[in-house]
Amino acid sequence: MPKPTKGPRLGGGPAHERLMLANLAAALFTHKSIKTTETKAKRLQPVAERFVTFAKKGDLHARRRVLASIGDKTVVHELFTVIAPQVAEREGGYTRITKLGFRKGDNAPMVQIELVLEPVVAKPKSAKKAAAAAAAEAPVEAPAEAVAPAEETVEVVEAEATEAEATEAPAEEKAAE
Numbered sequence: 001m002p003k004p005t006k007g008p009r010l011g012g013g014p015a016h017e018r019l020m021l022a023n024l025a026a027a028l029f030t031h032k033s034i035k036t037t038e039t040k041a042k043r044l045q046p047v048a049e050r051f052v053t054f055a056k057k058g059d060l061h062a063r064r065r066v067l068a069s070i071g072d073k074t075v076v077h078e079l080f081t082v083i084a085p086q087v088a089e090r091e092g093g094y095t096r097i098t099k100l101g102f103r104k105g106d107n108a109p110m111v112q113i114e115l116v117l118e119p120v121v122a123k124p125k126s127a128k129k130a131a132a133a134a135a136a137e138a139p140v141e142a143p144a145e146a147v148a149p150a151e152e153t154v155e156v157v158e159a160e161a162t163e164a165e166a167t168e169a170p171a172e173e174k175a176a177e
Helices: 014-031 038-057 060-070 073-086 127-140 144-176
Strands: 033-037 095-102 109-115
Touching: 014 033, 014 038, 014 060, 014 073, 014 109, 033 038, 038 060, 038 073, 038 095, 038 109, 060 073
Parallel strands: none
Antiparallel strands: 033 109, 095 109
16 A cells, blocks of 8 residues: 655645546556656556556455546446456556656656556576576486386395395404404
8 A cells, every 4th residue: 555645745635636646547547658747657656556456356346446536437447357457467567657858848857657568578597597497307207217226226235235244243253262
C-alpha cells in the first residue's frame, strides 16, 4: 500500500488528490500510456499497480474495490478482461515511467507513464549455472548397469579384507611365541 503523504497534496486536499489519481489511472488503463508531470506519475504508479494486482485476482470483490475508486464500468471491464490477462505472467512492475523533458510554459518535468504489456522474457542462465544444472541432472539419471559394478567392487574389497585378516592372524601368533 502506498505510504500516505505528509504536507501539501497534489492540487488541494486529500479528497481531490484521491479523485485526481483515480482519473489518471482510468486514463492510463484506457489509453495504455499518458503524458503527465513527473510528480503526478510517481504518485500514480503505486495506485495503478495496485489496481492491476486486483485485476489479476479477478474475483468479484477485487472488481468492486477497483470500481469503488475508478467508478467507470467500461474502464474496469477493460482492466479486468484485456489488461490483466496480458500481465498475468508478470510479478509486479506493470508500469514504466520515461522522462520526456520540460514543459514549455512552466518548465515542469514531463514524463510518459505507460503499461508494460510485453511478455516476460526469462533471463538466460550464465555458463557456470547452466553447467552446474547439467552436472546436477547427470548423476540422477545413471543407468542401472552403472550401479552393478559398484556393488561387485564392494564384494571384492570385502573378500580381500577377509583374506588379509586370515594371513595376519598366523603372523601375530608367531610373533607372540
